[in-house]
Amino acid sequence: MLINCENHWDIDKDMPDVTGKVAIVTGGNTGLGKEIVRQLAKRGAKVYMASRTESRAHGAIDELENDHPEIKSKAGIVFLQLDLTSLASCQAAAKQFLEKETRLDILINNAGIMATPYELTKDGFEMQFQSNYLGHFAFTQPLIPLLIETSKDPSTSVRIVQVSSTGHTFAKDEVSFNPDLPYSETINRDFGTPWARYGQSKLANILFAKELARRLADHRIFSSALHPGNINTELNRGTFQSYPWMKPASKLFSVFLTTPYKGAITPLYAATADEIDKNNWRGEYFDPLAKHTTPSKLAQNAQLAQDLWALSEKIVLEKYGALA
Template sequence: MFGFGEPTYDPVKDIPDLTGKVAIVTGANSGIGYQTAQQLVNHGAKVYLAGRNESKVLVAIEQMQKENQTLRGKNMANFLHLDLSEPKGVKAAADAFMAKESRLDILVNNAAAMNMGHFILDIGLTDTMMSNYIGPWIFTTSLLPLMKKTAADPLADVRIVNVASQVHSIVPVDAKLDSVDDLNQAFAEGAATAGLLVRLKRYGLEKLCEILFTTELQRRLDEESVPITCISLHPGMLATGAMKEWWIYYLLKVFGDTPLQAAKCSLFAATSPVVKEKRDEYKGKFLMPVDKITPPLCPQGRDEELAKRLWLLTETVVNNIFEKGVAQ
């Protein structure tokens, strides 16, 4: 198998009782996100499946209820409208959630996008940088007040899990993240922007941003003495729809992880008692499946000063978008 799933970790058996906890999983209508949400629900958490296509999410919820009849009529799995490509909509989704719930224990930023070309939105950012990094940044920081309130309970165990990728390892060593142009870098020109390698480099850059975001968010929370645990990770190897045009999709269909196997790292990061027991070891770290604390795989990912600069750049970009309608 190409998957990295640790055979001794079994989410079905090893996830503790989550009764009373509230969670959000983005991109949860299929694949890793669906399995993550399903296991959280099955172990007692109230889970919001966040996505932009309500009909697909409702189908996913119906499937969960078919597979676990005890869920019917309990509102344990719920739809939350979230379109990560629209900044104001992202903020509205967070506000809508906070209007419904008085706590948030687990946030799993799982959703991801990879498009053919290099498309700049009207706000001045590429569509995938918006969906894969800026959108999750807005969503997470908008939810932080409620997560901090939840974490104030001495019995709480609040976690933010950012599903990144080992693809960040192919980001060129000279790639920078100090300006909007750096966020939008294409790594190619013209028709070549649709090439497999440059698309992977852009995806890797976006996932690198998520890793750096995790690092700096943890530093800031620690500075405030807020006991929220932030973890970024590479999930298992799963054939997804975004890969269908590539030969590796068919290879992974045969030899890769099942969706549940691929979700093990996310579930470990979100729920394992080991993370709570050894919080100082896990907080702010990058995991390879299932529980392997690993230094980020490119030099930029290990640069704490870059993480600080990226946070400040992101704040400026987001403020500009909300105030002026454009990133710069």
């Protein structure tokens, strides 16, 4: 897929002040997520850095506050424990947030892994599918009532952003989220390649955004998905696990990757730009840099999106015992 990387929206020039808003960024302690947290916190948002490892999160928070002393005088950054490979942790994190806050303006589901070897989580699901999508579903679903309540405030424009990838095009045409089939025939299929499994998970991100938009159509909540670009971050570790022969050439590959700052342009555009609201862009997809575009044919399949939602609800009920 060829991507038009001409930049029509600039973080420094165009990103609005977000003072008074509350945001959550998953995977916010490193790479793209950390840059997103940086920019939101600099502009006054109270940002929850949802991460698995507390020590790494606090290290990242200290670094950001040292780099930008003004963050301390604003709403600041707060650690939120979140392990996407545990559905119980995802729902517990949502509960913990709801006990602390009375609003949620921006939710950016950013955390993820890429092209890792085949493995099941302790919940019994393919690792990429749960890390990139299913954990985010289990975390997001309990937050929906608060997102709806926040959207009643006329001073805000509530955003839910799924960081997907152009890699969603790697999903096989025979992908299925039929809730009536065994998991071995749907989300736990090997597909013969780490990239096809990655594609399935990133396809799910886009379908999730579209189904959220359909279900929240009566509210001032703008759900979207995006490809942030090919970024030089820790995300590439999974690729080297699956293809060790590529690791010696990692420095060479990095020459062709963009910076986390440039990678943050598209998710921050989706999360804050006035254009999203003005154009009533709901369930839409964006490419670098902040370009409204069209995803794959599979990603536009409304029935597939509804099947995914039904399957996700079924899993959370079975594994956790409740939806919220």
